[in-house]
Amino acid sequence: ALGVPVHRLVRAADSVSVCLSKGLGAPVGSVIVGSKDFIYKAKILRKTLGGGMRQVGILCAAAYVAVRDTVGKLADDHTKAKVLADGLKKIKQFTVDLTSVETNMVFFDIADPHITPDKLCQVLEQRNVLAMPASSKSVRLVTHYQISDSDVQYTLTCIEKAVEEILSGNAKFERLTNGTTTNSYGH
Incomplete structure (x- = not known):
């Protein structure tokens, strides 16, 4: 990094x-x-x-x-995290400090009061994207060597759809992993 x-x-x-x-x-x-x-x-x-x-x-x-x-793949993980952070920055309900993304971890804050980290993570989990609430207003995503460039794009698409579902009231909130969370993601 x-x-x-x-x-x-x-x-x-x-x-x-x-x-x-x-x-x-x-x-x-x-x-x-x-x-x-x-x-x-x-x-x-x-x-x-x-x-x-x-x-x-x-x-x-x-x-x-x-x-x-x-x-030798750590630098790729860091690059994918930066791509992920750049994509998250474009979603108006989120704020991301791009200068803080130096490793494979991405933290982003949720600026919309209708979206909570727990709700977002639950909706994402239904699409096989695993994320972890980092605080009452932020979420953590982690890239690793098994995450491809297309996985990063898939994740961004899923996050955009999850935001739309939550804001429209069409989201279903249920944990698939019995209340546990994880610090990696993929599909």
Whole structure:
């Protein structure tokens, strides 16, 4: 997102922790980097706190694939988020701070009092677009490596239709996922 190589970002740090499950799509896992002594102490602390696991090879394999196959796609995720934000900015009921879109997350505020984040997310979910209320007036959408350019356009179209349905009174409000929300979307 910053356009700065990782080694430059961390050069003044004694240790670094990298989450593999956020932007990279691994099911679980983090990597910790530091001196040999630091890693030794971290392993002891992990075991003391019950963080050790058995038979984690399958999880390691998934994390390896995430690192190998998705690190290079992060910039694409960020670009798709910017395209999504640009499209949302054109919908008059929303406000979007385009300068805040630097990663794969897009937050937008709803300016119309007839549309709530929860209502919008429920209507979108019926179209297989999953979004998450971020506050009483804002919604969060997240792109990831499995979201295509056409998915972004589909999402924008669904959001426009959802706004029309809510404002016309024709929207049905029901959760398909038993009240849970998610931070990704797709169709």
